Amino acid sequence: MDIALDIHRLHFAFTVTFHYLFVQLTLGLALLIFILKTLALKTGDEHYNQAVRFWAKIFAVNFALGVVTGIPMEFQFGTNWSRFSKAAGGVIGHTLAMEGLYAFFLESSFLGLLLYGEKILGRVGHWFAALAVWLGSWLSGYLIVATNAWMQRPTGYRLGPGGEILLDSWWSLVFNDWALWQYAHTITGGVITGAFVMSGVGALYLLLKKQEDFARTFLRLGVTVGVIASIVALFPTGDQQGMLVARHQPATLAAMEAHFTTGEAAPMFILGQPDVERRRIDNPFLVPGMLSFITSKRWDAEVKGLDAFSQDQWPTNIPLLYYGFHIMVGLGTIFIAIMAISFIQLRRGKLFESRPLLWILLFASPLPYVANTAGWMTAELGRQPWLIYGLMRTTEGSSAHVSSGNAMFTLLGFMGMYTLLLMLGLFMIWREIDHGPRPAQAPAPAAPLPAAQV
Amino acid sequence: MLPVLWFWIVAVMIAMYVVLDGFDLGAGAIHLAVARNDEERRMMLRSIGPVWDGNEVWLLAGGGALYFAFPALYASSFSGFYLPLMVVLWLLILRGTSVEFRSHIRNDVWRPMWDVIFSASSLLLAVFFGAALGNVVRGVPLNQEGEFFLPLWTNFQPGPEPGILDWYTILVGVFALCTLVQHGALWVAYKTPDPVRERSRAIARFCWYAVAALTVLVTIVSFRIQPHLADSFSKWPAGYVFPALAVASLAAVFVFQRRQDDLKAFLASALYIVGMLTSVVFGVFPMVLPANSDPALSLTIYNASAPEYGLRVGLWWFTPGILIAAFYFWFLYRRFAGKVRIESEGY
Numbered sequence: 001m002d003i004a005l006d007i008h009r010l011h012f013a014f015t016v017t018f019h020y021l022f023v024q025l026t027l028g029l030a031l032l033i034f035i036l037k038t039l040a041l042k043t044g045d046e047h048y049n050q051a052v053r054f055w056a057k058i059f060a061v062n063f064a065l066g067v068v069t070g071i072p073m074e075f076q077f078g079t080n081w082s083r084f085s086k087a088a089g090g091v092i093g094h095t096l097a098m099e100g101l102y103a104f105f106l107e108s109s110f111l112g113l114l115l116y117g118e119k120i121l122g123r124v125g126h127w128f129a130a131l132a133v134w135l136g137s138w139l140s141g142y143l144i145v146a147t148n149a150w151m152q153r154p155t156g157y158r159l160g161p162g163g164e165i166l167l168d169s170w171w172s173l174v175f176n177d178w179a180l181w182q183y184a185h186t187i188t189g190g191v192i193t194g195a196f197v198m199s200g201v202g203a204l205y206l207l208l209k210k211q212e213d214f215a216r217t218f219l220r221l222g223v224t225v226g227v228i229a230s231i232v233a234l235f236p237t238g239d240q241q242g243m244l245v246a247r248h249q250p251a252t253l254a255a256m257e258a259h260f261t262t263g264e265a266a267p268m269f270i271l272g273q274p275d276v277e278r279r280r281i282d283n284p285f286l287v288p289g290m291l292s293f294i295t296s297k298r299w300d301a302e303v304k305g306l307d308a309f310s311q312d313q314w315p316t317n318i319p320l321l322y323y324g325f326h327i328m329v330g331l332g333t334i335f336i337a338i339m340a341i342s343f344i345q346l347r348r349g350k351l352f353e354s355r356p357l358l359w360i361l362l363f364a365s366p367l368p369y370v371a372n373t374a375g376w377m378t379a380e381l382g383r384q385p386w387l388i389y390g391l392m393r394t395t396e397g398s399s400a401h402v403s404s405g406n407a408m409f410t411l412l413g414f415m416g417m418y419t420l421l422l423m424l425g426l427f428m429i430w431r432e433i434d435h436g437p438r439p440a441q442a443p444a445p446a447a448p449l450p451a452a453q454v
Numbered sequence: 455m456l457p458v459l460w461f462w463i464v465a466v467m468i469a470m471y472v473v474l475d476g477f478d479l480g481a482g483a484i485h486l487a488v489a490r491n492d493e494e495r496r497m498m499l500r501s502i503g504p505v506w507d508g509n510e511v512w513l514l515a516g517g518g519a520l521y522f523a524f525p526a527l528y529a530s531s532f533s534g535f536y537l538p539l540m541v542v543l544w545l546l547i548l549r550g551t552s553v554e555f556r557s558h559i560r561n562d563v564w565r566p567m568w569d570v571i572f573s574a575s576s577l578l579l580a581v582f583f584g585a586a587l588g589n590v591v592r593g594v595p596l597n598q599e600g601e602f603f604l605p606l607w608t609n610f611q612p613g614p615e616p617g618i619l620d621w622y623t624i625l626v627g628v629f630a631l632c633t634l635v636q637h638g639a640l641w642v643a644y645k646t647p648d649p650v651r652e653r654s655r656a657i658a659r660f661c662w663y664a665v666a667a668l669t670v671l672v673t674i675v676s677f678r679i680q681p682h683l684a685d686s687f688s689k690w691p692a693g694y695v696f697p698a699l700a701v702a703s704l705a706a707v708f709v710f711q712r713r714q715d716d717l718k719a720f721l722a723s724a725l726y727i728v729g730m731l732t733s734v735v736f737g738v739f740p741m742v743l744p745a746n747s748d749p750a751l752s753l754t755i756y757n758a759s760a761p762e763y764g765l766r767v768g769l770w771w772f773t774p775g776i777l778i779a780a781f782y783f784w785f786l787y788r789r790f791a792g793k794v795r796i797e798s799e800g801y
Contacts, residue, residue, distance in 0.1 A: 075543060087525075
């Protein structure tokens, strides 16, 4: 029984982590493509349209992988977590169904028009398709985050006579304050990925001395959006998210920081390995008082340690939670530094000649994927041992009748299939980057004219 | 009252899914047979290109509505049908990938590879969806908690310990395949010029006889497998309107095929599918998942539905949402009306 639960958890964790690799780029690129399309519309410069076509091709591959890996997510609530679905479906089914109805229909209808409809739609129509795809993907993101937020901080429900969870206020489900900040933080993470990928491609082209006019456009846009998003990820969105965790999931906060003992002027560890058994941090490198400051804006405030909570309230995987959080924060700090320096050099007109900085931008471009993944691991491991915080434990939510053998079978199937998909996806995206933005294709060879047949 | 309303909303959304994704599944199943070179195959993909993704969203939207309106049904059936659903997911992944990836590289290994994957996954999906419907009609071994788990197959008999696949559900699967192949072939005939059109028409004509024969056979067998079907129709004779719609539409398909009016034949085929699905749904009602052991354990719209507040508030966001979605579809299909042109953008 126990191993079945672990497999169900890994099943969801693996498929959702993989899915989110594509989602984050979709979220970021949808905005960047819309900005490029707006520039094309405003300036009438064909250069921007070519840039849009180039990124739309990468977007298409990425989006397709996001869609096909996303469908299993919606199914897995029922297949692998049926006891959870039976209990909570009447609540979170709302946000999930709204995602299908409001976001997926919008995205799927306009994506084809964005990719293939430039000629039939005309300039304004094509701009509108870019807008619709952007709004659709961001709306989809909101409704999924609202679903997750309800599991992090359930609101708008009441318990029935038999303890069943009943929706009580649709409004507080959809506009949960946790959802608003978590969404802002998540979306910012996606924008960071998009900005770093776009800057990275620009840097690569400049280092290779090819497509240089496009490279400059990509760097200008990527770095400008990147510096804003990197800062917003820390403040206000990351900051507010941390305060919400401190307020509503205090045990999680303590575990994220491996803060074992309640005390004033709690430090924050920059480096160090948590030793949960001995309740200490090995090789600590810390900033005194920082944790107190982050959670209550006072350097000497008391922060509850894990000792303030009974062990059955502790997150189940404290080391991984700690690392997830620290990797996210550490990389986030590095992103601010890279983007701020790049932005200053851009304003001074020196970015395009600064080869070390271009190398850094190139090699930093995969890092937001790591940071976003680590961030989601923080959220999901931090919610443990609860499936719905304070309401339902993870051990109570999995499908009771799906055996470990059957769950393992499909987990291995997904692992194999997704490995192939990832290789194919990377190969095809690399091909597009290697080709680079080209002028619009010459019209296909015309059909033989009647005159030619004479 | 609200559970009944939501029951029909979910049923109509799933019927929409079968009608819409059905034609692109059917087109996929005949992809290799009717389109013989790269140009013809690109034409096939363009005939479903801008819409297949949106068509598939009906499955997600219908599934979402099922989730919040009937959480107990969603939980029970998704975990009970665990293995076939996972197979369906893998097929959907392969199919979606093949449509989108095929066009990116032009060579004689890449494209034929995706053509085969596309066609095989479409064909198997049609069979699996049919078998799923067969399982719902036959019933599943629900326990006291309203849960069950079915292996893919046991002894291929629809007895007390059935598998997903038994002779009855396989028969329904084959029936679904023939129906969707006919449906898809009519769509392709409407969207493409000769010679693809002529080949598709030939397949559709052949399929009509298979569909007609299987309609009779599967109906007779279903009434024996699931006696409740007969009860519903004798209790509310007005329900005969659904099978009547199916029969009339099937006749119309025949007539329009002979007149070579591909669009009308396709629309008649869509109505035939709606007629058949609503007949099944009506026959099973008010059950949503019959128990094959003890009928009292069956999941019904009453014991599987969410409480009233959720169903009521759901109507508030569902109504504008579905109208907007209908508008997108109207816009998209209108933009995309008529024969496909190979020189335009895409695939």
